[in-house]
Amino acid sequence: MTTLDARQIHVGSRNLNPSEGWVPFEWVEPVHGPQVKGEVLVIRPAGTSGDLKAGLWRTGPGIAGCAQDGSCHVKYxxxxxxxxxxxxxGSAELTVTSTGKRYHLEAGSIMSHPKGLDITWEISSPFLKKFWVLWDSPHPGTSGTDLHVSHISADPENWTPYKWVEPAHGPQVCGELFTIRETGATGTLLCGLWRTGVGIAGCEADGSSTVAYTAPLGDETMLLLEGRAHLVNEETGEEYDFVAGDVICLPSGLPVRWTSQAPFVKKFWVITNEAPPAA
Known part of the structure; x- marks a missing residue:
């Protein structure tokens, strides 16, 4: 991967449904052998560190590994x-093999799956579609024994102001953060929700906000859930307009200017870094 590729912004949409680009999802299960289940479309092929990919996956009638009615049984x-x-x-029932613990996932559900944890997916007909982020690093992290499950509509009491340090601008505060997962099986893996709006830290009176951002904690892969946003690549001058449903993939270290438009914005985010979390 060239340096230019590593600093590229990748964008897509949850609504992508091209005639080309979807391919059967094939992998090898250590216990269950070679598998072909569903179709995959890659939006982000790589990151600046570790092994990072993101895209869409779907099941349905006529799709690899699915029943005639579109339902699908997956050991993963x-x-x-x-x-x-x-x-x-769509919807699915997930069972963790080692504990028998069951989860029901439906549109809006968030799930983070530790590497190596055996589960069963029972996907209901007629179809399922998901946004996914795959992450691996050569540095050990924290092995998981259960799934991390939440929802895009989660509104917990423990939203906290999002504080970070920009190398060129110093300490920053903008929006509120809710963290769903704080550790990965390798390297640094964080995921959760972020929002801006009226009365929220760092926002204007109308709920809008503009910040300089370089994703200093790691590559960031996002799904915009509500509202509209504008992004400027400060290195190239390229500008992007995003609406709910868009996928935005930022490389760590690239200077951008992010504007959350009034009255509010909400996004799901995943931050990854080959290095383990700072002590």
């Missing part, structure tokens, strides 16, 4: 990477 242990997903359409 995420053997190569942690996987973090947002269910976009």
């Amino acid at each position: 242990s995420a053997p190569d990477a942690d996987e973090t997903v947002v269910i976009l359409e």
Whole structure:
């Protein structure tokens, strides 16, 4: 991967449904052998560190490994990477093999899957579609024994102001953060929700906000859930306008200017870094 590729902004949409680009999802399960289930479309092929990919996955009638009615039975242990997903359409029942613990996922559900944890997906007909982020690093992290599950509509009491340090601008505060997962099986993996709006830290009276941002904690992969945003690549001058449903993939270290437009914005985010979390 060239330096230019590593600093590229990748964008897409949950609504991508091209005639080309979807391919059967194939992988090898250590216990269950070679698998072909569903179709995958890659939006982010790489990051600046570790092994990072993101895109869409779907099941349905006529799709590889699915029944005629579109339902699908999948044995999956995420053997190569942690996987973090947002269910976009459809529903499924998940069972953790080692404990028998069951989860019901439906449109809006968030799930982060530790690398190597064996589970079963029972996907209901007629279809399922999800946004996914796969992440792996050569540096050990924290092995997981259960799934991390939440929802895009989660409104917990423990939203906290999002504080970070920009190398060129110093300490920053903008928006509120809710963290769903704080550790990965390898390297640094964080995921959660972020929002801006009226009365929220760093926002204007109308709920809008503009910040200089370089994703200093790691590569950031986002799904915009509500509102509209504008992004400027400060290195190239390229500008992007995003609406709910868009996927935005930022490389760590690239200077951008992010504007959350009034009256509010909400996004799901995944931050990854090959290095383990700072002590």
